[in-house]
Structures are given as C-alpha cells and as structure tokens.
Amino acid sequence: MKKIQKFGSFAGVFTPSLLTILGVIMYMRLGWVVGNAGLIGAIVIIGIAHVISITTGLSISSVATDKKIGAGGVYYVLSRSMGIPIGGSIGISLYVGTALSIALYLIGFAESFNDFFDFGKTINDLRITGSIALVAITILALISTSIALKTQYIILSAIVVSIVSIVFGTRDFVPETVSMVATEGAVPMEIVFAVFFPAVTGFTAGIAMSGDLKDPKKSIPKGTLWAIGVGLVVYISLAIFIAVSIDSETLKSDYNILMKMALFSPAVVAGIWGATLSSALGGVLGGPRILQAMSMDKVTPKVFSKGKGRNNEPVNALILVFIIAEAGILIGELDVIARIVSMFYLTAYGFINIAFFLENWANPDFLPTFKIKRWVGLLGFFACFAVMFKLDMIAMLVALAIIASLYFWLQRKEVKIQSNDVWGSVWENIVNKGLKKINANAEGQSSWNPNIILFSGRSEHQSYLLELSKTVSGRTGIVTNFKLIVDKNNSKPLKKSEQIVTDEAFSDLGIFARQIKVDNIYTGIKNIATTFGFSGVEPNTIMMGWPKGLEDSKEYAEMTEALLHLDYNLLYLDFDKRTKFGNYKAVDLWWRETDSKNAEMMLNIARFIIASPRWQETNIRVLFVNNNNVDNAIVYDKIYKLVEDLRVDVEIEIINNAVQQKAFYDLIEKYSATTDLTLVGIPNYKIEQQAEFIVKTNHLFETIGSSLLVKAANNFNVLDLDFIKE
Structure with a gap:
C-alpha cells in the first residue's frame, strides 16, 4: 500500500499562497494604483494593506505552532481557539467566499483570454469561457491534488518570466519627473486602496491545505510568512519600477500598459492567465477541505465529510464548490458579491488576530514555538475592522449580519467537540484580574x-x-x-x-x-x-x-x-x-x-x-x-x-x-x-x-x-x- 502523500512548506503553503497574492491586481491594477496615488501614496497603500496580512500571518503562525492543526485551515484554528459557533460561522463564510472568489478569478481569466483570441466579450461569451475553465481545473483537482499542486510550479514559472519580461521591456513611456504624490484628477485614496487590497488577501490559501501537510506546525509559519514577505517585496519593487518607467497619465488610463511595455507580451498574458487560474485552483483545492473539516465536526451535513482515495480527497465538498462557483459565473455581474466576499475574508482575518491575542493573553497552556508579542494580534484585529469600515460600511454590516446569524444558529445547534476553547481561560483571567482589583480597592x-x-x-x-x-x-x-x-x-x-x-x-x-x-x-x-x-x-x-x-x-x-x-x-x-x-x-x-x-x-x-x-x-x-x-x-x-x-x-x-x-x-x-x-x-x-x-x-x-x-x-x-x- 502506498504511503499517503503529504506536502512540505514550499509545495503545500508557499506556492498556493504566493500565486494567490501575485494575481490580477498586480498585472492589471498596480500601474493604475501608482498613477493615481503617486509613488509615496502607492507605497503607503501597499504598506497599510500588508499590516493586515503580516499581523494575521504572524498570528496564525503562532497559533499553528501551539495547537495540533488538522484539516480545515482557518476554520480548524478558530473552532479550536474560539469555539464551534465562531469557528463554524467564519468557516461557512470563508467556504462560500472562497467558492465565489473562484468565479471572480475565472471571469477575469475569461476577459483576458477572450480579448487575446478575439472570441467575443459579451456576458454569454465570458460565461462559456469561465465555465469551461472551471470544469478543467475541477477535473484536475479530482484527478489528483498532487498533480494540481505540481501544476502550480509551471504557473509560478510563468509569473516569474512575465515579471522579467516587464523589467527588461521598452522604455518608451519614461516620465520627465516621477510623480511622488497624487496629481490633479486622481481617484481618491480610499477607492485606490479598495481596488488594491484584494492583492494581499489569499495568503491563507496554503493554510487551507493544513490537512495535507507533512508538518503543519513547521510548514504554516514558514510558508505563509515567506509568501507574504516575497509578495511585499515584489509589490514595492514593481511599484517603484513602474513609477520611474511610465508617466502617471498613461498609468491612470491604460490597464494593459505592462503588457505593451513588456519585452515579450505573450509572457505577460501567460502570467495573467497563470495568476487567475492558479488563484481559482487554490480555491478549488482549499475550499472543499474547509467544508470537509466542518462536516467532520457536524457543523455542516455529514455527507460532505466523505472523501475518496488514500488521501481522503473531499469529492462531495468539491462538487458543492463547483456548483457555487458556476452559479457565480452564470450570474456574471459580481460587483456586489465581490464586496461581500472581501468583507468575509477581512472578518476572518480579524478573528484570527483576536483568537491569537486571547490565547496569548488568557490561556496558560498557550506555549507556541513561534513566539510574537500579543499586541500584534490586537493591532491586526483593529486594522481589519478599520479597513472594512473605510472600504464599505454597508458591505461590512451585511457580512457581520450574516456571520452573526450563523453564530446564533450554531449556538442553538449546540455542536460539541473534544476540545476546550479559549473563552473559559478568558473569563477566568478577567475574573482573576477583577478580583485582585476589587480586593485592592x-x-x-x-x-x-x-x-x-x-x-x-x-x-x-x-x-x-x-x-x-x-x-x-x-x-x-x-x-x-x-x-x-x-x-x-x-x-x-x-x-x-x-x-x-x-x-x-x-x-x-x-x-x-x-x-x-x-x-x-x-x-x-x-x-x-x-x-x-x-x-x-x-x-x-x-x-x-x-x-x-x-x-x-x-x-x-x-x-x-x-x-x-x-x-x-x-x-x-x-x-x-x-x-x-x-x-x-x-x-x-x-x-x-x-x-x-x-x-x-x-x-x-x-x-x-x-x-x-x-x-x-x-x-x-x-x-x-x-x-x-x-x-x-x-x-x-x-x-x-x-x-x-x-x-x-x-x-x-x-x-x-x-x-x-x-x-x-x-x-x-x-x-x-x-x-x-x-x-x-x-x-x-x-x-x-x-x-x-x-x-x-x-x-x-x-x-x-x-x-x-x-x-x-x-x-x-x-x-x-x-x-x-x-
């Protein structure tokens, strides 16, 4: 009998996370961000966005080195730290958000693919191309997770080649002076930030593979933080390169300027396709594992806990991901859904940070090998909800209302797991400190x-x-x-x-x-x-x-x-x-x-x-x-x-x-x-x-x-x- 195949830091965490980070925003919108915000403004936007990704990455890494991390990634961490009602409500939201984000990536792929081959740009044309692409990556995931992950190496290579092609491309657009700040007629900074922020989401793609990792406690911190770090370096470096290579007016008006200036434009096209398809593939691989883990905990129907093969591949959960993603593709107009999905991810990141903070502050058994200061989690928590409020208050309220509804439903369902959540320690700590304060006064x-x-x-x-x-x-x-x-x-x-x-x-x-x-x-x-x-x-x-x-x-x-x-x-x-x-x-x-x-x-x-x-x-x-x-x-x-x-x-x-x-x-x-x-x-x-x-x-x-x-x-x-x- 063959040994169950498990993956290391590079294949299981770093690669899927980085491929989700280096996505469509980098190719199609980073130039637009620099053009509207100026070089300093762009760096500030990139920096603020990475405050959330870095604090959340540090928090999840610390928790991962303390607890036994099972299948389900973020859901598993939150359910074991903060209890099933919170973990389950965030897990369900992440699952649906992940499935719908697949539709967003594939619609982006369809727009680029159809434009390149001149196949038509109507909504029905995009639906057909997107649906075909969804069927292809779903079949790939069904055949083998291992093959799907190895395919990511080809995509990563395409992205590297495309970046090299951009760097060594033409210098026909060099500005007389570099715009350091926003110029007249620029889009407001909060809108620019809202457009850019999805670029730093997705670093949890590798965490969702936790059940398929050889050593989650080692691989999650290493792979996640390296992916965030590499992404930060790439975005800042590319922003500086774009600012000194292309004038701001061109950047504001031409979304395809990187393709036009590239040494070999098909390489950039390949990078765009690779980025969109790899992000969609990451969702197809990670989303079903979240649902499978929740079903094993009886949060969702047990039928989705069943898998096939020696790796217990989540086939039933994958089918549901396919249905939700296809529904998103058939709808076509996903602007409102995209806002809600972004809020779900931000909410999840916020709860990851507060889960780490509470574990570190209250739980005497919290002894991670990867140690960071507890204020990092608190900073990440407030940063997430501050950004949510600034980006779209209505979407934030809708996302929180849905999550609250799921929370109360799971509370009434009274799902029990053989694990103690952090709330007992939190209340004990509060009572302990309160008693000391009362006694002193x-x-x-x-x-x-x-x-x-x-x-x-x-x-x-x-x-x-x-x-x-x-x-x-x-x-x-x-x-x-x-x-x-x-x-x-x-x-x-x-x-x-x-x-x-x-x-x-x-x-x-x-x-x-x-x-x-x-x-x-x-x-x-x-x-x-x-x-x-x-x-x-x-x-x-x-x-x-x-x-x-x-x-x-x-x-x-x-x-x-x-x-x-x-x-x-x-x-x-x-x-x-x-x-x-x-x-x-x-x-x-x-x-x-x-x-x-x-x-x-x-x-x-x-x-x-x-x-x-x-x-x-x-x-x-x-x-x-x-x-x-x-x-x-x-x-x-x-x-x-x-x-x-x-x-x-x-x-x-x-x-x-x-x-x-x-x-x-x-x-x-x-x-x-x-x-x-x-x-x-x-x-x-x-x-x-x-x-x-x-x-x-x-x-x-x-x-x-x-x-x-x-x-x-x-x-x-x-x-x-x-x-x-x-």
Whole structure:
C-alpha cells in the first residue's frame, strides 16, 4: 500500500499562497494604483494593506505552532481557539467566499483570454469561457491534488518570466519627473486602496491545505510568512519600477500598459492567465477541505465529510464548490458579491488576530514555538475592522449580519467537540484580574454591592424569595443559594460535582446554587457564613425566610448572634401567601431615630427595587415616626436631603407620634396595611430579648402584607435621624 502523500512548506503553503497574492491586481491594477496615488501614496497603500496580512500571518503562525492543526485551515484554528459557533460561522463564510472568489478569478481569466483570441466579450461569451475553465481545473483537482499542486510550479514559472519580461521591456513611456504624490484628477485614496487590497488577501490559501501537510506546525509559519514577505517585496519593487518607467497619465488610463511595455507580451498574458487560474485552483483545492473539516465536526451535513482515495480527497465538498462557483459565473455581474466576499475574508482575518491575542493573553497552556508579542494580534484585529469600515460600511454590516446569524444558529445547534476553547481561560483571567482589583480597592468602597448568601428552603413560595433576592442584589450583585441537606451521621460529604445545583429556577434568575450536607441546620448556616467566599467577592449579606415558631430556639439565637458578630447584613422575608407582592406598586420604608444604619441600607435596597422591571412603576414611601415633637418641616428637609444624596425618588411622610406615643408596630399596621412590600429595620437588642422581638414581629406580620426585615452591617453610614438637637 502506498504511503499517503503529504506536502512540505514550499509545495503545500508557499506556492498556493504566493500565486494567490501575485494575481490580477498586480498585472492589471498596480500601474493604475501608482498613477493615481503617486509613488509615496502607492507605497503607503501597499504598506497599510500588508499590516493586515503580516499581523494575521504572524498570528496564525503562532497559533499553528501551539495547537495540533488538522484539516480545515482557518476554520480548524478558530473552532479550536474560539469555539464551534465562531469557528463554524467564519468557516461557512470563508467556504462560500472562497467558492465565489473562484468565479471572480475565472471571469477575469475569461476577459483576458477572450480579448487575446478575439472570441467575443459579451456576458454569454465570458460565461462559456469561465465555465469551461472551471470544469478543467475541477477535473484536475479530482484527478489528483498532487498533480494540481505540481501544476502550480509551471504557473509560478510563468509569473516569474512575465515579471522579467516587464523589467527588461521598452522604455518608451519614461516620465520627465516621477510623480511622488497624487496629481490633479486622481481617484481618491480610499477607492485606490479598495481596488488594491484584494492583492494581499489569499495568503491563507496554503493554510487551507493544513490537512495535507507533512508538518503543519513547521510548514504554516514558514510558508505563509515567506509568501507574504516575497509578495511585499515584489509589490514595492514593481511599484517603484513602474513609477520611474511610465508617466502617471498613461498609468491612470491604460490597464494593459505592462503588457505593451513588456519585452515579450505573450509572457505577460501567460502570467495573467497563470495568476487567475492558479488563484481559482487554490480555491478549488482549499475550499472543499474547509467544508470537509466542518462536516467532520457536524457543523455542516455529514455527507460532505466523505472523501475518496488514500488521501481522503473531499469529492462531495468539491462538487458543492463547483456548483457555487458556476452559479457565480452564470450570474456574471459580481460587483456586489465581490464586496461581500472581501468583507468575509477581512472578518476572518480579524478573528484570527483576536483568537491569537486571547490565547496569548488568557490561556496558560498557550506555549507556541513561534513566539510574537500579543499586541500584534490586537493591532491586526483593529486594522481589519478599520479597513472594512473605510472600504464599505454597508458591505461590512451585511457580512457581520450574516456571520452573526450563523453564530446564533450554531449556538442553538449546540455542536460539541473534544476540545476546550479559549473563552473559559478568558473569563477566568478577567475574573482573576477583577478580583485582585476589587480586593485592592475594598477599603475605599462606599456603595453597597450585594453579595448574598441565600437560604431559600423548599416551600411553595420559594420562587418569590428567589425573585426578591435577585431584585435586591441589583444588576451586578451576586446571589448564592444554599440547600442544606440534614444528615445526622454526616458520614460522607457530597462530591464537589454533586454540590452544584443546575435547577432552571436558579439559572433563569442568574442565581448560583449549591447543596451541602449538614448535621444541623443552624450550625450549617453558621459554618457557611463563616467560611464561604474568597477575596474580592466576600459575601456581605445573609437572606432567608422569617423564622416563625423559633422564638424559644436556643440554636437559632446562637446562629443569630454569630451572624451579627460576623457583621453581615441580615434580610428576613415574611412572605404573605395570600397577597404575595400584590401589584408590585407600593413599597414602604419605615424609619425611626434608632434606624441610623438600617435607613441607608433600605434606601440602597429601594434603588435596586426601582431598577427591577417588575417594580419599575412602584411608589416608594419613607415613613418617619416623629416621637419628639420636632418641627415637621425640619424633619422633612433633612430626610429629603439624605434621600436626594442617594438619588432615590421617594415620597416622604412624617408621622407625629409625640402626643399619642403609639407603639411603632401599631403605626405600621395602620399605615402599611395594604402595602405590597414593607421594609422594617431590626433594632439593636440583647440576644436574650430575641424571643420577645420575634413574638411581637410575628403579630405584626399577621396584619400586613409581605415584609422584609433589615439589619445593616457596620460598613453602612450612620444617617443622622436624631432631630432633638435640631
């Protein structure tokens, strides 16, 4: 049995890439670029275009020396780095773009071929010639990839001969002075750049052959960078030669000037044909391999993963490339499609660069043998999208919209591969750096960012407690719910994987959920409050249901004492099963002179409540009990200023209680009987008075709707509610 034939750097990467780079633009438009932009302008355009090709070439080379590169080229790299949704969406776009670009190359070939032999220049004539050429190179690719690649040597030779023929050609067009900058009547620079830019695309043609390479990690960097480098030297050298050999007016008006000045014009014709046919052949060889790789990953139909022969040639995928390319040839007018195709390539290059940057920045396992600075990838990423925006914003938006649609489709399809993408490392890196930053600034934090430990239990109204905990935590707060499983023997703890709860009730709200074994509920709560959390995101609030019937529980009293000692904010919800949260329209905050810290915490909670979609139309009242016959205007002004400082829109109501001296809870019963949610501060009391407090509070909760008891930790500011001195 014959050994599977694999290719090296020169045949597998350098040659197909260089032949795509040295294409029609070089022969038919480089002179026009120099004529309109001047020599300096042309060199600047060539340089800017090569910023993208060089940064992308460096990025792909670095990634290629870290990962095992399989078949599929750019698709394989992106899918293994950034995941199937991004890799697949770019891969599909590249596949279609590659197939349609074949049509563009062959239409260019047909124009030159028909003009040379005077076969006719109508759109039908171009269709016939282009279709015949497509059939020929498809048959060549079907017969043997090896023969197709060896054919490229002949084409490369033709290009070299044509360049030599141009350099040693006639000097009939030498200008009196060389135009260094754009002259009057020249085409704007951005249009000139747009025309030239396709010349530097195509260096990924060799990467698409990754599955057919002997040593991809060696061949991809070597072949790609040499192809880009040689292309850069050729374009700059030829631009200088053209500028000093031909006057700018001739360059602007005559696209075939290189053919006319050549020592042997048929050599230039052969170069044009070779360049167009080799570029088309590169698409015929590379495009099917992208689709084959995607089909092996189940991104596209499995039928396209099948190949023939010992090299597993992608026959089915090649047939689809032929159909798409032929459709492009039959359409004939491909200006709009060409713009979109260019955007697909630029988008792919942009994602290659950002994939390298993220791998280098976030992935601790990223250890390429070809090392470059990570800013190279970031520069390439921004350069790609800056060029896209400048060239054609509408085409850019269309390309991004198509890629986004493919991305969301693949996300919903939930294709899985046996490979970890970079996003896990990215989020870990961001979280790590964020935690360090938060921890470093912890001393200076003045606002409350809730990090809640929630004990919701299992009851029919658990969902409301979960809902309120998420409301109280705001957009950036964290809620972690603990389910406590009582195991008196506590023989073996749950495995780490078993402690994670994946219930939709929690995930839909964005609540983290855990379950652990405990030998006692109250001891378990105390232990969790003592040990849970880590630097940067230490939990600061305990939330649970209001404990009815525990007024005589010594264990509950000890747990409460421990939580107060640990200096947690405490939130207890008494949920009214009958009224629930009513219409989410009314919230009361009850203040008294002793509620100095609780008052500020209530205002913070009120801010988060108002921001919640369910509570957006609620009316929030601050009710202050004036027990000392202080002038209501003074009290109102002071409370208004305190509320205004915290940017909470509330209604302030002063309750005169100096004469009647009604009990605080009696006033709550009177004024908040129909309130949807009432917030009441827990006063400072000795732990032995807890039973009395619970009994009184239970009685209150029987007469009003859902209520939230609040006990603020010491980090809250003291709001001066003592108006006697006023």
